[in-house]
Amino acid sequence: MDLVTSILSIAVFAGTSLVFATVGEIIAERAGILNLGLEGMMIMGAVTAFATAYATDNAYLGVLVAMIVGGLMALIHAIATISLRADQVVAGLALTIGGTGLASFLGQELGPGGGPLVGLIGPKFVEVPIPGMSSIPVIGEILFNKDQLVYAMYLIVPLVWWFLYKTRPGLHLRAVGENPQATDALGVNVFRLRYLYTVIGGMFAGLGGAHLSLAYTPGWTENLTGGRGWIAIALVIFATWNPARAVVGALLFGGVNAIQFRLQAEGTTISANLLNMTPYLLTVIVLVAVTYFEAFRKKVGAPAALGIPYNREERV
Amino acid sequence: MTDVTTIPDVAVQLAGVTKRFPGVLANDSVDLDVRRGEIHALLGENGAGKSTLMSVLCGLYRPDEGTISLASDGRLKPVDIRSPRHAIELGIGMVHQHFKLVRSLSVTENVIIGMDGVPLRLDVDKLGAEIAEIGLRYHMPVEPGATIWQLSVGEQQRVEILKVLYRGADVLILDEPTAVLTPKESQDLGRTLRTMVAEGKSIIFISHKLDEVMSFADRVTVLRQGRNVATLDVSATSKGELAKLMVGRELSAPPARRAGELGTTLLELKGVSTLNDRGLPALREISLTLGGGEILGIAGVAGNGQRFLAEVVTGLRPTTGGAIEVRGKDRTGASPREMISAGVVHVPSDRLGMGLAGNLSLADNLAMRSYRRPPLAKGIFLDRRKMVVEANGLIERFNVMTPGPATPARSLSGGNQQKAILAREITAGHEAAGGAVIVAAYPTRGLDVGAIESVRARLAEERDRGSGVLLISEDLDELMAMADRIAVFHGGEVMGIVAPSETSIEELGLLMAGERRT
Ligand SMILES: Nc1ncnc2c1ncn2[C@@H]1O[C@H](COP(=O)(O)OP(=O)(O)OP(=O)(O)O)[C@@H](O)[C@H]1O
Numbered sequence A: 001m002d003l004v005t006s007i008l009s010i011a012v013f014a015g016t017s018l019v020f021a022t023v024g025e026i027i028a029e030r031a032g033i034l035n036l037g038l039e040g041m042m043i044m045g046a047v048t049a050f051a052t053a054y055a056t057d058n059a060y061l062g063v064l065v066a067m068i069v070g071g072l073m074a075l076i077h078a079i080a081t082i083s084l085r086a087d088q089v090v091a092g093l094a095l096t097i098g099g100t101g102l103a104s105f106l107g108q109e110l111g112p113g114g115g116p117l118v119g120l121i122g123p124k125f126v127e128v129p130i131p132g133m134s135s136i137p138v139i140g141e142i143l144f145n146k147d148q149l150v151y152a153m154y155l156i157v158p159l160v161w162w163f164l165y166k167t168r169p170g171l172h173l174r175a176v177g178e179n180p181q182a183t184d185a186l187g188v189n190v191f192r193l194r195y196l197y198t199v200i201g202g203m204f205a206g207l208g209g210a211h212l213s214l215a216y217t218p219g220w221t222e223n224l225t226g227g228r229g230w231i232a233i234a235l236v237i238f239a240t241w242n243p244a245r246a247v248v249g250a251l252l253f254g255g256v257n258a259i260q261f262r263l264q265a266e267g268t269t270i271s272a273n274l275l276n277m278t279p280y281l282l283t284v285i286v287l288v289a290v291t292y293f294e295a296f297r298k299k300v301g302a303p304a305a306l307g308i309p310y311n312r313e314e315r316v
Numbered sequence B: 001m002t003d004v005t006t007i008p009d010v011a012v013q014l015a016g017v018t019k020r021f022p023g024v025l026a027n028d029s030v031d032l033d034v035r036r037g038e039i040h041a042l043l044g045e046n047g048a049g050k051s052t053l054m055s056v057l058c059g060l061y062r063p064d065e066g067t068i069s070l071a072s073d074g075r076l077k078p079v080d081i082r083s084p085r086h087a088i089e090l091g092i093g094m095v096h097q098h099f100k101l102v103r104s105l106s107v108t109e110n111v112i113i114g115m116d117g118v119p120l121r122l123d124v125d126k127l128g129a130e131i132a133e134i135g136l137r138y139h140m141p142v143e144p145g146a147t148i149w150q151l152s153v154g155e156q157q158r159v160e161i162l163k164v165l166y167r168g169a170d171v172l173i174l175d176e177p178t179a180v181l182t183p184k185e186s187q188d189l190g191r192t193l194r195t196m197v198a199e200g201k202s203i204i205f206i207s208h209k210l211d212e213v214m215s216f217a218d219r220v221t222v223l224r225q226g227r228n229v230a231t232l233d234v235s236a237t238s239k240g241e242l243a244k245l246m247v248g249r250e251l252s253a254p255p256a257r258r259a260g261e262l263g264t265t266l267l268e269l270k271g272v273s274t275l276n277d278r279g280l281p282a283l284r285e286i287s288l289t290l291g292g293g294e295i296l297g298i299a300g301v302a303g304n305g306q307r308f309l310a311e312v313v314t315g316l317r318p319t320t321g322g323a324i325e326v327r328g329k330d331r332t333g334a335s336p337r338e339m340i341s342a343g344v345v346h347v348p349s350d351r352l353g354m355g356l357a358g359n360l361s362l363a364d365n366l367a368m369r370s371y372r373r374p375p376l377a378k379g380i381f382l383d384r385r386k387m388v389v390e391a392n393g394l395i396e397r398f399n400v401m402t403p404g405p406a407t408p409a410r411s412l413s414g415g416n417q418q419k420a421i422l423a424r425e426i427t428a429g430h431e432a433a434g435g436a437v438i439v440a441a442y443p444t445r446g447l448d449v450g451a452i453e454s455v456r457a458r459l460a461e462e463r464d465r466g467s468g469v470l471l472i473s474e475d476l477d478e479l480m481a482m483a484d485r486i487a488v489f490h491g492g493e494v495m496g497i498v499a500p501s502e503t504s505i506e507e508l509g510l511l512m513a514g515e516r517r518t
């Protein structure tokens, strides 16, 4: 396996959790709800996924629980921001802070006999080469020699894209985040949709966390997500709220991650701290560059009503 | 009286509808009935409660008291309209004063949002063809694939009307549909409405333009301070009577033309050019002068460069050629702040976008020109009490209808927002020694006759104080009555500058259509 193939292969693997989280956040933001609790939901997904998988010896159950936990956390965000009209930034930050703290607490408690999870080896998702396709040169290794959650991602991204742009409910989702007044006046239930898509977004974040603790770096360690939730929030902007573009961004981040790991493994003289920083730095640079093309952003920019609570009897 | 056959066929009836907002009684026990196949005009001053009443009818607001009844099987049945969706199911659809369109979506997508009958998988082409066909039936051609932000205001309005029609509404409510239309577009709309009532639909039509009410409507209801003061047959009333009912007094004569001498030149544009957001020429070598004590009218069909003229003069848009002088000093490329201190004030056409910060209080908004200097500024701090005192003074002097200076600007009715902007800008202009340059873009758009009267009087007053007014307007009668000279714009160029006494509406129309004056 040559260098490029191996880097691309790791990029896909490393980018999967990011794709899930980013797509989830895109769904919520399209509905007009900014959820900065992504990092908190991901890490809670990661810890509960691993704990469940370990306890039940079933990785699939772990995924299920992680999605439920992510969804429930998002529900809290929905209640706070949609019904109680709390500030979305504040509520989201609270969710991340709370989630991170709770996850590290649970990491101490959910192991066998109420002990820590750290260092345990549990069930995980391993590569399942797809017969035939995995032996295609280069492509096979990069795309078709992966675990089940990666394959799930291959299905989910086009599905979400299709839903968003080609179906009636998808149209409503896009409309609700752009102009809830208009959408409401046409008889679409703004509150219900916002709740629904915020929760779905949280489930995706939980799923992303599960991929980390059950496949990418199986097991539980403190700070397992390493700020991926924040990267995903940045990727949403890079992706201009389009799930297909989110994949490109996630692969970029995953790829840079792979390269820097590789460099570290080869024993370069560049400081490891510096190398660890590169994926984040690069993401910031890309973001700034994208934002710089303001004119371009105006056309495909953020949902116009993102972050604004909706109240029918209030004038805008 | 008891002869059943002569009782006209009522489609909707409102009885005793009351709606309160914090500190405001917007509708006070209003009775109203609308017949099948009629165009029913709703008149009233700014803030009289017209939009509120109609929002109650279309399910957006819940009434505090009163009942709404709808005709079904020849009898009136009370209904409790729970939501806009419910109203649509009952056949009531509304086109709002501020359009409710999703700007990033296409015409087709906007029309089908929220519709039940639409299949889960969207066939945008087929739906678009259907929508275009309905458009043609009612003389409203649309391009189904176009995105909303690409459309002119008139086209956007067609989309709004199509949204309602496509849902099969029998009762259509149009809130000030003609406020933003050109005269030609208004006429087309009139034809569309006639086609609809001929099919037995009912139309409620809010307008401030008495001419339109007289020519479109069958009956008219006048609201004043939330109450229904009269419902009349249009054939049995007159413009004068309606105006009097609306404002509760006779209107005074339009302000007199300038009596004094023309002052020194305040503003001079020398061959100014600029580009629009897409990088295409928007103004081509415009040369104009504005003297103190003069009102220079700017006429033209919307979208022919008037907006860019206002932006260039106020420093909001950079020029790509030519020079701008204010009071003889070169101000080409000056920032908005520098233009303000040079004595250029701006009454923008986009009230909530540019003129007011909707979420801030009226007091904050009124202080936006003067907060940097004493008495409002105390070092780096603001004197809040003074701000409120000043605000109260302006509210009083400019007759802004509002519960108080703490009210957020967005909850004011459209006309009162306009008065607030005028109050702020005109007062700011007073600080310019030797007269201000007042750039007023469509200052009377959407205002009631009483408010128009007061806005015009204010502008005339400023002119008499020695300020120069750049009056951008689509209302040719307004320009003919007020302006000393009229510059006609077409395609970003000046087609000619004429004096009202030496021209006619017809000639202005030709110039606006792009015929150059020889
Ligand atoms: N959502 C709201 N919150 C608070 N006050 C409101 C709200 N909507 C309307 N009002 C107030 O109710 C009164 C009636 O407003 P409304 O918009 O119905 O007037 P209008 O007759 O449509 O005026 P215009 O001709 O200027 O559009 C005004 O005093 C307005 O400030």
Ligand SMILES: [Mg+2]
Pocket: B050, B051, B052, B097, B175, B413, B414
């Ligand atoms: Mg109104």
